[in-house]
Amino acid sequence: MTQLAAAPLLLTPGPLSTHPAVREAMLRDHGSRDPAFTAMNQRIRDQLVALVAPGDPTWTCVPVQGSGTFGVEAALGSLVPLNGELLVVSNGAYGRRLVEIARRLEIPVRVVKAPEDEPPDPNEVARVLGRNGGITHVAVVHCETTTGLLNPVGAIAAVVARHGRRLIVDAMSALGALPLLAADTPALEAVVASSNKCLEGAPGVAFCITRVTALREAAGQARSLSLDLSAQWARFNQDGQWRFTPPTHVLAALDVALRLHAEEGGVAGRGARYAENCRVLVDGLRGLGFQTLLPDALQAPIIVTFLEPGHPGWDFDAFYNALAARGFLIYPGKLTERPSFRVGCIGQVFPDDLRRFVAATQDVLLQLGLPDGAPSPSIGAAP
Numbered sequence: 001m002t003q004l005a006a007a008p009l010l011l012t013p014g015p016l017s018t019h020p021a022v023r024e025a026m027l028r029d030h031g032s033r034d035p036a037f038t039a040m041n042q043r044i045r046d047q048l049v050a051l052v053a054p055g056d057p058t059w060t061c062v063p064v065q066g067s068g069t070f071g072v073e074a075a076l077g078s079l080v081p082l083n084g085e086l087l088v089v090s091n092g093a094y095g096r097r098l099v100e101i102a103r104r105l106e107i108p109v110r111v112v113k114a115p116e117d118e119p120p121d122p123n124e125v126a127r128v129l130g131r132n133g134g135i136t137h138v139a140v141v142h143c144e145t146t147t148g149l150l151n152p153v154g155a156i157a158a159v160v161a162r163h164g165r166r167l168i169v170d171a172m173s174a175l176g177a178l179p180l181l182a183a184d185t186p187a188l189e190a191v192v193a194s195s196n197k198c199l200e201g202a203p204g205v206a207f208c209i210t211r212v213t214a215l216r217e218a219a220g221q222a223r224s225l226s227l228d229l230s231a232q233w234a235r236f237n238q239d240g241q242w243r244f245t246p247p248t249h250v251l252a253a254l255d256v257a258l259r260l261h262a263e264e265g266g267v268a269g270r271g272a273r274y275a276e277n278c279r280v281l282v283d284g285l286r287g288l289g290f291q292t293l294l295p296d297a298l299q300a301p302i303i304v305t306f307l308e309p310g311h312p313g314w315d316f317d318a319f320y321n322a323l324a325a326r327g328f329l330i331y332p333g334k335l336t337e338r339p340s341f342r343v344g345c346i347g348q349v350f351p352d353d354l355r356r357f358v359a360a361t362q363d364v365l366l367q368l369g370l371p372d373g374a375p376s377p378s379i380g381a382a383p
């Protein structure tokens, strides 16, 4: 076997560092029609439902081959009726992607926008719903991964429920670490996420956790053949099979990842580790002079946006490469207006890893000739 170089630690929004047992699960082949595979598939679907609607048989889960966006596109394209209209609540790149998907699918769409560093205003959502009786569904991102901002899904859900509409949540970077329970979220119709973020599986499968009634009503209305959630759900009910080749190895990895998630204490346990990761990261980098985009009250413990320091010697590529040489991969920023970079707190990453990362960052600042740390943009030379 070829000798592999040591893997770097992925401090990114995903794909993420995984547990060795998750990677090992992919060393075995599975027959997609074998009863053992069918049972594993059902177990995965049941465990995913239990993250949102534990013990509630009126909810189900339909997985979809592909990355998270495939799941979002499947949900919007399947669940919004052909004469329906969508309202997207958007404060970042993934909110904008919801709008883009709706436009491609020719779903009439309105947008309530907020700046990237602010939560959207539920009262504005109420105003738009009040004025537009044709809107059937509202879609919002739970943790806006562009910035790491935690959106007020509960308050938005309450407004959507008051107006008798339905809510679709893109919980891609939150599910498994931040609670989102159907019982506490009125009007919730569907939650979309993927295998490779807080569930710490391998990339390659997305899923929609949704109400059985929504799938029943969606029969025959999907705007795509392969991304038809209702048809896939019907097929699972009929003979337990995927309609098209399932990502068998990725599902085997997710099966193990979900077991590890339960062993860690489920959403509460994983969320607590990520919160501690985030605290160590933010305290450590602030101690070196970096400034976070968001105040702590808006920050989800998923990914943190740091503003690029206004130091004339700052060079993101050099910073990235020097950290990579020390075994840490970070992520460029995704803000539309301010130069920034991001560091993730999720995956098989522990507080001690973040302590090592902070020490490595200090070392890199010295190497790059920023011995006094990273002065904040407001006092630096260039924003």
Ligand SMILES: Cc1ncc(COP(=O)(O)O)c(C=O)c1O
Residues within 6 Å of the ligand: 013, 014, 067, 068, 069, 070, 072, 094, 141, 142, 143, 144, 145, 146, 170, 171, 172, 173, 194
């Ligand atoms: C909130 C959110 N939605 C959607 C996506 C898209 O997922 P993918 O890149 O897997 O298609 C991401 C990816 O980071 C995300 O964070």
